[in-house]
Amino acid sequence: MALILALAVTSTSWQPAHASPAAGSGQAVPPPPKPEPIKVRQLPLPPVTPSIEAGSCTTENNPRGTGCIGQSPGLFSGNFLPDSRNIVATVLFTGAPAAPHPSSIYTGQQLILVRADGTTFPNGDAWKCVTCGIPPGNAPGPADAMDYPQAFGDGKRVLAGTNIIDCGPYKLADRACTPQRVRIYPIRWNTTADGSGPGGSIRELRLHPDDTHLGFSSMTVTGGRLDQFSYMGRLQFNPSPTTGTPLVPRYDLVKVSRLFDPNATQPVDVDPSDPGKLRFDPFVPSVGELRGFSADGREVTYVGYPAESSNIDVFAADLTTGKVRRLTADPEYVDPVDLSPDGKWTVVMDTRGTDRLSFLSAMRGVPGITDLLSASAISAARNNGKRRFFQPYLIDAYGDRGSYAGQRLNAAGDGSPGSINDPLWNGRADPKWSPDGTHIAYWQSLAVAPDCGGQNPLPCPVSTAPGGRTERLMIADLTSRPPQTREPVVPVSDTVPWGVPYEPGSAIPARTHLTQGTYTLDGKKSGSAEVTVTENSTRTAISTVAVTYQDYSDDGRYVINGTETMTLQNDTPFHNKIDWFSDLVRTDIGTGRVHATKRTSPDGFHLDITVGTNKFQATGTLTTTVDGHVYNQPANGT
Template identity: 40%
Template sequence: MRFNLVYLFFALSASGLSKVIKHDIPAPPTPEPIGVTELPLPPVTNESCTPELNPKGTGCIGLGKYGAGFQIGGFLPDSRHIVAHVTYAGAPSAPDPASIYEGQQIVLIKTDGTTKGEPLAPRYDLVNVTRLSSLKNDPPFAVNRDQLTFNPLTNFVGELRGFSGRGGEVSYIGHSVESSNIDVFAVERSTGKVRRLTAHPEYVDPVDISPDDEWTAAMDTRGSDRQMQRGAINDPEWDGRADPKWSPDGTKIVYWQDLTASPACGGNNPLPCYPSPYQGGRYVRFMVANLTSREPVELPRVEPVSDGVPWGTPYMPGQQAPGFPRPSEGKYTLRDTKGGYANVTIIDNEDLATICSIRESFTRTNPSVTIENAVWFSDLVQTGNVNATKKTSSNGFRLSIDVLTNIFDATGNLTTTINGVVYKQPANRT
């Protein structure tokens, strides 16, 4: 699983929000009823998958602590089956027929409560693969002599989130428009035209666009003020994980959750750990949100399109990803679209990891692939419609974090104040 920050609820957004800009925010859609159901999973074992645990001999699964070895997929075309990634455990040795239920596997799970049937769908081969980037595309940051320009609506695809409902667009995590603001974008496959789907300072990542392209299901921490965790539907600390997926008929959204486990709770962390209510102490569960007031959508067949992506790069197996241009070392002026400017000085060190600017400096090193060490000095003041400051201790704010465990460890302080509201860093070891 890629995400260490877990997602806590999903919001249904009408397609008009895809055009949102700061001064033109449409009204939210009308609330609608949503019924949430839990999908069945095999029994859990910490040792052997015995007949007492699994009389049918169809396998047992592991605990799924931290969500490891589990992930939800999407619906099959019938909207009644979902694909899921699970990890089997404790299988007997061959030639026992149950020996096949071991390790990581892909399974189908029924969502309608029935126990019979044979889902069938066409298979496919993977051909004509295209990398969704090209050195010919304009980069987000461009240099013209001593002027630095920024254009976030360039088709430099970050983390891919999937296709739109009708397949004409690809959604992805793009370059931050505002500082450190994670948002989702969509790029038109045939033209490379980019639009911004979300605009909010809270964290958003997993999204899925409905089959008719009219709605977006987004899992984020919006409305919680600073990425605080929100409660699950009926019990504490069951946190939403990526990714939500629409059913082809537009009446269901499948997602999954895991239970907070140490060190994300207990010990130095003020958040308590809660016991699992499930057999064997299982930490994961798969859920379906049923949009009970909606009728199934009937969509016309998608017409075939060219395999080519004009703004992409054809990929051959074994081919290395190219490096992309970035501003070279030097002093630049970056002008705001509304007025004002910033003087920017870029200094490369041996690791190409240091960027400095007036009144704020940030140095990053990577002792290993997953560990980030940062030294941050800041003394910024903003006045006007929003009065804000961002300040560090006199000796700086020094942070070390492993992205695989996401446990916070820092010395010094980083304090942001916005219109009198003070935001401080989390406690260490949380």
């Protein structure tokens, strides 16, 4: 995913709680930074062959015989090597001639390095394939995908998918790092008491900057609904495993902690001193989907429980103390995030500026109560299939505030096809800082069928990238920033005090839910909300949440009145059918002026969406109006 000479982006005026390091500390929050000069460049990738047929990559396509990629090259951009001049990435090579032709090694998904400084490798290419031609004995494990590559701090290893790619004593960018010297080791998480079996399924792997620990997430199903927990463990090389598969040299995850404690306070729970009252605190450490770590390794970043209703944000939690801070607060959707080497900046991929989800979230200050049912569906609505709406933004450490919503890195340009800010080129995961703090790498994809063309109202654009590629690798140069020297990272403890040690073979905890009944949630400044919870027939999950607000206020500036009711049905864990009725009004306390409304049509708003497919389909309407600005839902299928 990704980030230019700035565009001042405005958002609804508001004052977020806990949005910055200074929140609650008495420290004054400084004014927003001025836009800075940023130059964005497209980086070179291997040449394109228009056909995937064997032998289609000829010397006309690539005179050096170092391989070709297709128009949809399966690009995954990663981070920088420690030198800040090489970026790790994976691409899908295609069209190679059959063996024993020397170019036959350039086939399938492979790890490459891409020069970010305009220079080339000794053979004249601006990229180097690290894994092409590895002898089979150097990669004896299963051929797992090598997505989301992340370089270790030693410059000799890369995490890619559930593999670690290792060039031994040689740096990956050195001439001496040849495929014959590269080894690929699988990663295994033991989930059985006797150590047998293939291990647990892990996703969204993120390397800790101490090069020793790994964060990851794992899907599960709770009460018939999709759920996810995140973990952190130590990478331990096992040269000769005797249990579990694969029985090849591998990295085992040991000393694993689940970054969630079912016995601790949850974002929405019952007040133990008064069972008729609810407490709402999204700043308890409860990691949803893990997104990475701060550069100093002290914090884990993650998608957290919404601090404001229907607003999906990223948070950071201190691995030792559990103190949580909110990194973003714009009403649009975000999940890709990377913190700068000096900890003073955040780069995100966000739908802000598109109004994609503002019809749900533009009314501020509504506590995340109906999100007990809607969070998965709202997350899925951020995309239209593979058509994304992310753009890269640079935000200072104090976060979104007032009219400041960060600086869009690729704002400069005329918006024409193929330009830096072409709206049909959209960001992917993850934007990454260079170790010296002067560059940000990101990657984008172009809308392609079936998420454009045909019956879709969006026409399919024609790619202007080399060879008609529909994916591109970009770099934002922060031209006014001097290079920094990155401080060594102190290895973190294997123990996360606010987490729970994972015991192999133990059951995945069932995430607790509110029991059926009626509760009161007091506003932090005034008023209250009456919350009625209805469970499903088996009492394994909540089916309906109904909320009535009466002069409810957490900020002392605005009050919320009205009602909101939501019912969720899941015939499969991934399929969400939501019936939503809303009639909310937000009023300025000082003037009595109506500031915002959030209303459904008389027959309600009915959303049908499948996580992973992410195709927006709804009947009825849900409309939010803020200071006269009307936010409407997207059309079905867009």
